[in-house]
Amino acid sequence: MARTIRAEIGSKREVKMEFSGFPGEACFDEAERLRDVLRELGLWAIPVTVMPKTSSQIARETEAEAPEKKKVLHS
């Protein structure tokens, strides 16, 4: 599964970021790296909420990414 970051930027300085496809705790490290790069560019992203995805959310993402199974005819 590809590692994906989706950022939704609202009109009132609020930014929602969704991290998908990161193994283990890697998404938190990546969020930290991203925040450091943003800060260098002059953007200070102050965390408001951090919500780990539920197992069902992760399962849905994995299902969506999984290739469709091939149908085999049994004669």
Place this chain on the structure above:
Amino acid sequence: MSHISSYHADIKLQTALEQGKSVEQDPGWDILNEAVWACAEEKNLDVGHSIRDYYGRLIYCDWSLSGPAFDRGIGINVNRDTGDVVFICDSYGGYERIAGEIKEKVIQNYIALCVARALSTLNYEVEVEEVKHPVDGKKVLVKGVL
């Protein structure tokens, strides 16, 4: 594991200042310039370096945005000592709404440009999309895939 987080964003151009350089050499300076011009294009405004107050007095600034329906204009200044970004406008007489809209648009553009550039720096393939939201107004979606 993966997660969803929300942030409040603030602009402060400190990278160059921390390296003993002038704020004009900050990477955020060019991004702010780009954000201002993008706002001007979207809202059909002119970019300049001065605004006027209620009495018609000229006030110089790093960037200004003004137009036929908003001839006083809104100014943007970057503090040379702290890197703080300050919006200035004499909104007396019913200009609060338009000044607020322009300010928020410049900031939204700045955030979107920063996120896209940061993801690109981290080697992500980046896509940017604008969507209209019925309640929250326009949102910018930035997607990075590694």
